[in-house]
Amino acid sequence: MSDTDKELRVSKIRDGTVIDHVTAGQALNVLAILGIDGSGGESVSIGMNVPSDKLGLKDVVKVEGRELSQSEVDVLSLIAPEATINIIRDFDVIEKNRVERTESVTGILVCPNHNCITNADEPVRTAFAVLEDGVRCSYCGTIVRGGDVAEHIDAHGSGETAL
Numbered sequence: 223m224s225d226t227d228k229e230l231r232v233s234k235i236r237d238g239t240v241i242d243h244v245t246a247g248q249a250l251n252v253l254a255i256l257g258i259d260g261s262g263g264e265s266v267s268i269g270m271n272v273p274s275d276k277l278g279l280k281d282v283v284k285v286e287g288r289e290l291s292q293s294e295v296d297v298l299s300l301i302a303p304e305a306t307i308n309i310i311r312d313f314d315v316i317e318k319n320r321v322e323r324t325e326s327v328t329g330i331l332v333c334p335n336h337n338c339i340t341n342a343d344e345p346v347r348t349a350f351a352v353l354e355d356g357v358r359c360s361y362c363g364t365i366v367r368g369g370d371v372a373e374h375i376d377a378h379g380s381g382e383t384a385l
């Protein structure tokens with residue numbers, strides 16, 4: 223397959239962010255982390271199971287006119303540890319960063335414990351310590367296993383609302 227064919231799979235963007243080398247199958251979870259469900263009018267392109275020299279198969283997410291917050295990058299590192307984040311300005315990559323594994327993540331994830339203070343009607347931002355294989359709620363100690371993290375992404379992106 224030529225490079226042109228590869229490019230056509232996911233069109234170029236003018237200004238925004240390209241999240242590349244996303245673990246295959248995680249693209250929709252990446253959108254959930256970004257709080258994007260289409261209702262906000264963002265222009266988004268997704269490539270799923272795109273051939274990759276590095277990963278075999280990968281997903282790619284391109285979001286027009288949007289950059290990622292540190293919280294978003296932190297949670298992204300949990301579900302797509304090999305991801306690279308490319309900041310695009312006027313069709314050029316002006317910055318390229320690998321996601322880094324962090325020690326904690328705040329916001330975005332929701333604690334599965336319904337009795338947790340973060341699920342009460344309080345303006346408490348969720349916080350989780352990152353473990354070897356999962357995360358642990360900093361408030362109630364509930365552990366979410368690595369493979370289950372994606373199920374606990376707050377669709378609204380704030381990490382403040384109850385399930």
Ligand SMILES: [Zn+2]
Nearest residue numbers: 333338359362
């Ligand atoms: Zn909790």
